[in-house]
Amino acid sequence: MSSDRGAGIGYIENRPFDELSVGDTAELSRTLTAQDIDAFAVVSGDVNPAHVDEEFAQDEIFHKVIGHGMWGGALISNVLGTQLPGPGTIYLDQSLKFLKPVGIGDTVTVRVTVAEKQEDRKRVILDCLCTNGDDKPVIVGQAIVIAPDKKIRRPRVTMPDLVLHRRGATYDRLLSAAQRLPTLPTAVVHPCDASSLEGALSARELGVLEPILVGPRDRIHDVADSVGLDIAGLEIIDAPHSHASAEQAVQLAREGRVGAMMKGALHTDEVMSAVVSKTQGLRSERRMSHVYVMDVPTYSKPLLITDAAINIAPDLQTKADMVQNAIDLACAIGIELPKVAILSAVETITPRLQSTVEAGALCKMADRDQITGGILDGPLAFDNAVSMQAVSTKGIKSNVAGQADVLVAPDLEAGNMIAKQLMYLAGAEAAGIVLGAQVPIMLTSRADDTRTRIASAAIASLFNHTVR
Known part of the structure; x- marks a missing residue:
């Protein structure tokens, strides 16, 4: 008020x-x-x-x-x-x-x-x-x-700031856009717990995904019966264990039967080891990377963060692929010309700080059309990337600073910390997918609720439609 x-x-x-x-x-x-x-x-x-x-x-x-x-x-x-x-x-x-x-x-x-x-x-x-x-x-x-x-x-007492945020509004918009597209055939890998099975079925009921369940048939039926989920009519491809489930799901993608994969009740490395296989995986010419699409209550628009899950210490070429993957996803969810901030601890190029040198190189790669579809600037410290007040105070002149759509972290540790801090201290919601493979991959977490899983499905559907 x-x-x-x-x-x-x-x-x-x-x-x-x-x-x-x-x-x-x-x-x-x-x-x-x-x-x-x-x-x-x-x-x-x-x-x-x-x-x-x-x-x-x-x-x-x-x-x-x-x-x-x-x-x-x-x-x-x-x-x-x-x-x-x-x-x-x-x-x-x-x-x-x-x-x-x-x-x-x-x-x-x-x-x-x-x-x-x-x-x-x-x-x-x-x-x-x-x-x-x-x-x-x-x-x-x-x-x-x-x-x-x-x-x-x-x-006169100074009252606290009042932040109004309609929880889920950003994801609702993405869901609405995805519902206007054909349902996306998706291999759900080892859906042997209630949350992963329910997430896949909810996305199906909303007209986003058409799940194919890949895993031990009896265990999947037992989970469905125990929580009252109806899986009648769904295709189930029997696999004896989680490793086999991942390999079977990858094969479905290689055959073109599915346009996406969704992680179920198994470890991320089990899924990704099958995906990155040099002979039977889903590699493309681009490095795979994870992108979060975050709904942050104190930020006026969706905020994409990469990479917080896949690339531990990316080199320059890997970062270039990470940036391109994030730009492609940003465009797919409706951001016409994404503003990309290459993060470091400072906003000036400092030879002793390798991330600043690579930030400058990435911006020059964009100038030479080696990275396309977005506007890049960096190095930028986190505050300079998202706060116009910080930009004004420091006198930074930039088309990206203070209004970034995409944050590119210098390494996995920094990216993971940024994302988790926004989730647990700022009340942000986080849905995300892995890009750079032949199909988008939803690496949902055991901690993700159904809404986050549906949001990830909507993002995958929008991306799949855009690239195809």
Whole structure:
């Protein structure tokens, strides 16, 4: 919700009962935003679709999303508690009549006026009026308060920042795009636990994947029966153990029967050892790398991070492939010209810090069209890659700095730490796939929930459609 932080550092001061006169007024103005509506709904629990569901609101009487009536009432409380009478006021009664709705973008001016003073009980009756930008009343009413009996002047408290984030919104958009494509035949490798089997079936129900289950047939049926999952009609390719499951899944991809692979209840190295086999694997001319597509509450758009899972200490050519893989994925999920930040500890090329030298080389490779489809800059420290404030403070001139779509870590340890810190300290969601093989590979983790698995499936589907 809107706050008084715009007033800056200062004080709030009251008007004790003896200083008040009939006719005294105070006012403030606020413009209603979509964020105000969301914040009020979160705090109050009032998720009436007239306020938070645009599709529903279009068919209602006002044909638009409208603000909660008590948002205006809260502004009245603001004036009474901070201005007139101000700190020390005790709210006793409030009557309100709502005359017109307030929509997003409407500026509401709240004015309270002392109408009557009751000397015996130190009570004050105030007329309350809220008008819109046309000076037409939207709320009228009257408040009764006990006014403070002594002067109070206090430092204005700086309130905490309020970050509003619609959990899953980014992945919902990707899912919606994937649902418009043909379902992607996918080999689900060794789905012998509930989470991997449920994730694959959920993606199927949503029209994203057509899973082929590869693993011990009896174990797969036992898991399905134990958690009540219906796998009737699904193709199951029997394999005696996890290694064989991975090899069978890779063979399906080599034959063109599937366009993607999804990891089940087995270790990542078991899957990847079959994928990278020089004779029977899924190698392409490009190095394989993992890319996270992260939904970070404090960042305004999806953030791709590479590589946090495959390449431990990538050399320059491997990094070039990592960058190209990430650019291709960014384009597949709807980012037209991805901004790629090559990360290091500093933003200047320093010969003793190899990652800065390689960052400069990668940018020159992009200039020579050895890397295409995105805008590269580096070296950039993490803050310079994602914060315009940091960019301004350091005076960095760049088309990428402060607004990166892709972060390229100098090595696996750095990439993994960045991704995990965003997940566990910033509440980010992370879905990702391995690229550079003949088909995209979903390396889902045992810790991933169903939504993350579905998001990974949607990303794989979008990528597969784009490259094919």
